[in-house]
Amino acid sequence: PVTISRQDYRPYPFEIESVDLQFDLDPTRSLVHSRLALQRLTPDAELVLDGEELELVSVKVDGEVLAADRYTVDAQALRIKGLPEHCVLEITSACNPSTNSTLMGLYVSNGNFFTQCEAEGFRRITFFADRPDVMSRYTVTLRGNKAAYPVLLSNGNLLGERDLEDGRHEARWEDPFRKPCYLFALVAGKFAHVERTARTSSGRNILLQVYSDPGSEDKTLYALDSLERSMIWDETRYGLELDLDRFMIVATRDFNMGAMENKGLNIFNAAYVLADPDFATDANYSDIEAIVGHEYFHNWTGNRVTCRDWFQLSLKEGLTVFRDQEFSADMMAASLSAEEAASARAVKRIDDVVTLRAAQFPEDAGPMAHPIRPESYQEIGNFYTATVYEKGAEVIRMQQTLLGVDGFNAGLKEYFRRHDGQAVTCDDFVAAMESVYQARHPGKDLTVFRRWYRQAGTPRVTVTLRHDAAARTVTVELAQRSDKVGVERLPGEPDKQPLHIPFAIGLLDQTGRALPLRLAGSTDAADTVLLELTTERQQWVFEDIADAPVPSLLRDFSAPVIVEYDFSDAELALLLAHDTNAFTRWEAGQELASREILRLTADQAAGRPLSLSASFVNAWAAVLREPTLDAAYRERVLALPGEKTLAERMTEVDPVALAVARDFVRAELGRQLAADWQAAVDNNQTPGEYSPDPIPAGRRALKNFALATLQAGQVAGAEAQLEAQYAAAQNMTDRLGALAALVQFGEAAAADRALQDFYQRWEHEPLVIDKWFALQATGRRTDVAAVRKLADHPAFTLRNPNRARALIFQFCLNNPRGFHAAGGAGYRFWAEQVLALDALNPDVAARLARAMDRWVRFVPALRAPMRQALEQVRKHPGLSRAVTEIVSKALE
Ligand code: BAL
Ligand code: ZN
Structure with a gap:
């Protein structure tokens, strides 16, 4: 497999000024006519347009059919040489949405058409420069049978609709903003919707709509409320107003991820849209609010300012996760007393840290460890990770901690002032923050901080405390180290270097009272002090402390590190x-x-x-x-x-x-x-x-x-x-x-009585049947034989990612007793399922493949059969690039 390196980035040699797309939608053969206004930026450059699983029908340049010797087309790309500096290229191609089980590109779910383009799905729709730094203005015409596809949606604003002959109709959409093709979307089919008009702070009216299967519309009201709350929050907290007249969310049952931030037309996994008290849990409600917020916030952090290349993914994802975390915390705290609000915020912080430790820390110590800005990949789909998202959000949060909330907000404003409408890098983001940091803290900069973007692994901070009774001082020493595991170095770069770690600390006396902290040389006293560790080892002295205190370390989890301090059990009980x-x-x-x-x-x-x-x-x-x-x-x-x-x-x-x-x-x-x-x-x-x-x-x-x-x-x-x-x-x-x-x-x-009753009550609601599968998949009594029996249940299918996640993923990832039972039957089951999924949907298969990431750390009796299962998968003929990358790295 080909490895793509961050260092190899080169600008695209053409500008694609505008894209006009016309779709003749048909489940088995959809025709896509694409008209691109091109400007060549580099003399003699060959035009390379990505294309996968497409049938090329025709190519025209400036209205003339292009002779066959002027271009080549293979399984990856269409290549054209000798184009004039300015021209209009027209390409007609066909694809088959009904057999597209990858759920990338254009596909059919429940009789409706959907798209998913991030990261590299647009090339499955039409030949195009499928990379985020090629930004264009889009107009889209959708044509299809009116009875089968009464609703025709795409990005931006609706220009018009009209009936055509043969029972067909068409809709024309225009997105007024330049965008990369990964933000393109279309939806066509039978939907019901709810809507309301919201007014922005500058007084513009926005039509907010949520589309779902007919009959589900009552269950989308919480999502609609969440959308309106997101809109208000982004205006209030960051002064960011929606730039469109219309904002749509559409729910689908078949979706690889949680949701997707396509410009003005977010497509959501139905699990994060549909809710009512009878069938959704409190956790489902809070996920809906967070994910609706997340996708909405991408409109600025991701869409208006996007990524130059996919190595910069955390530029939009880390930042947008940080924003959705803050949104959820603010929503949880809203209309509570000050004390309750503080507690609610702490709960949110705890939940986020629990997720980080469960998912990201192991990743950062395993074969897939990568910096939040990876240096290389074989399949970009494998890098939508807890590191890029959740650790990425922690790296943004540390910038807020160092700059203060006001400083951070000013930095974000500066980022938009510099880069609105551009495709940029993580360095550009930090540079905008740094400009504010330096103005407010003369003599300081973010040079050391930037290393968070290029070093993998979870740093460890060792704390030493020395109390001097005579001098009434406490000396706190912090020392940092990063294990070599997972390090990715640029050629010639030294080993891991010290990071800039904001480390919040408090001290309690032996009765549990908070001590006012005063650093030597300072007159201010505070309950919490933020220490900034920027070298391997540093010391701080706190004055006027009579007795040896108990330290409260890394308050609010001020950095994504592991703290090492030898607390006694009694000290922990005191802190608790x-x-x-x-x-x-x-x-x-x-x-x-x-x-x-x-x-x-x-x-x-x-x-x-x-x-x-x-x-x-x-x-x-x-x-x-x-x-x-x-x-x-x-x-x-x-x-x-x-x-x-x-x-x-x-x-x-x-x-x-x-x-x-x-x-x-x-x-x-x-x-x-x-x-x-x-x-x-x-x-x-x-x-x-x-x-x-x-x-x-x-x-x-x-x-x-x-x-x-x-x-x-x-x-x-x-x-x-x-x-x-x-x-x-x-x-x-x-x-x-x-x-x-x-x-x-x-x-x-x-248990069986209740499970049976539950199934009968909810047989017709797939999202609840997912819960039914997941509960059993993780049950203490569920062994491989039981999970196989569940996989044979008529309601089970691997084709639906939610269902596969509910049963197969839950068993392999969250049922240690069943999965790791002696003999290795769980691992053989895993290998079978990875291969079966890979034939349908490599993206989802590669996620399941990661269940074996930490195999080398298990006891020898388990390691051997785990290795065997990994090798069985690796040598399977025709294995996808995505799964190959995961299992090869695990076996390295
Ligand atoms: N951009 C992929 C889905 C998300 O992170 O919002
Ligand atoms: Zn996102």
Whole structure:
């Protein structure tokens, strides 16, 4: 496979000033007529237009059919030599949307036409310079049978519609903004929609619309509300106003990703549009709000200013994830008291960090490790990663931390002033931020900070604390190191260099009171101080501290690093009870729980009896009984760290022992603190009308967690409560919460009864049947034989990515007992499924392939069959480029 390097970037030698596309839509043979106004920028340059799985019908230059010896066409591209400096090129080609199971390019889902072009799908629609730095003005004409495809949508504004002969009709669309082709979209078919008019701050009216399958329209209102909230938020927080007259969201059941930010015509996975209390959970509601926001925010960060090349993907994705995180936090905090709002923000931060640690930290330590701006790739689809997105967002957040919110906002404004309408690089973004940083902090710059963009791996920061009783000072030393693993160096570049790490710290006295912090030489005192570590090792001295303090480290997770400090259990318990920073307070509990679970994992692996320490039970009891903590936050504190995060702390991973130990902790907590969990259940009921707002959602989260913990401990009466809640639930969060606990911890017969009932109730709603598959895929009783049986269920299909993710991905990624069971049957199942998916949809197959990323870290008995399965996939004839890249890197 060909490796593409960031250093090899060259500007495209032609300008494509305008693109006029005409589609004659037909499921088996759609004709695409493309008319490109070209300007050649480099003398004698050959025009190379990407094209895949296209049938070339004709080529004309300035109205004349091009002779066959003037061009070549192969499976990748159309090449034309000798074009004049200015010309109009007309290309007619055909494609087959109905057999397109890749869901890239133009495809049919449920009888309707959809497109997905990012990153390189436009080349499956027509021959074109399929790269983000070629920006053009688009007009689009869609023609199709009016009865079959009454709705015809594309980017921008509708110019007109008219009926044609033979029962066909056409619609003409114009996008007033230049854009790269990855933002092109069309939708055609039968849809219902909801709409409203919103007014921008400058007084323009915008038509907001959400399209979905007829009959689903009532379920799109939350998405429509979220869209309006996104619009208002971007104006209020960043002064960014929508630039179109019309903004559309369309839901489809078959979609590779969550959603796509096509200009003015966002296409969404239906899972992130459709909701009502009966069938969507609190988590579904918050995902909808976040993803509607994310795609909307791309209109500025991604569409108005886009990426020069795909190595710059984090330019738009890291920034837009950061923006959606801030949006969600602001929405959660809205209309709450100051205290509740602070807690809601902490919960959001915790959730984002949990995701980062579970998905990105392992990636950054494994065979796919790459900097947020990768240096090379074989298949760009493989780089829509947690690193580019979530670590990318952390790198943006650190810039906000260093510049301050006002400075960051000014930097963003400067970025748009410099680059509106352009395709730019991550360096351009940092340069805009730096201009504000330097103006506000003379003598400082972001030179060291820029290394975050080119170094992979999670840095470790070791903390040393020295108290001098006589001098009443505390010296804090921070030392950073980055493991070599995953390093990507430019030729001639030295090993990893120190990074610029903003490190927020607080100190507590031995009774848990926050100490006012004053750095030597400063007169200001504060609860939290931001230390800026820019070299390998630095020291800071805090004055006027009488007794040895307990440090509160990396408050609010101020940098994506791993902190190393030798806390005693007593210090962690003190932080858990008293830290004024809600994030580090939670972190202290997670550290205590991690230690406990890892100790028990070792006991389990060695065949020693398991016993939970009393001090740990006491710490959890104190959290359960602490009256000042709100429910959502309390649930986050009580929840045990996830297995993927824990596995990263083990030298050799024994996933089954880890799962047993973790479940043991949960069960013992349930058994030993039964009365407290029951009180949490009783005190957190949410009668009355359903609302997904953070306060009631937090109560449900805590109540359902408590109930499941009682059941994990096999506490008498818990199962009856779960069955009663399942039957009487007034919303999906409660119904699914009860069902999940029954499946995970209940008697098999009770679980089966509820599962059967659930299927019958929701047989006709695919999004709920996905939940039904996912629950069983992750169930403790589900082994390979059971998952195979589920894969044979008539409702299962690999062709629908949501369904494949619900069953196959969930089993391989989130069922350690079943997947890693001795003998390697799980790995053989994985290999079969990767290959079956690869024949349909390489993008999705490559994601499943990543389930084996960390194979070298497992115990030897698992490593051998894992390696065998990887090799079996790698040697499969006709393997896609996407899967080849993943398995080859894993085996390197
Ligand atoms: N641009 C791909 C989908 C997303 O990140 O919004
Ligand atoms: Zn995005």
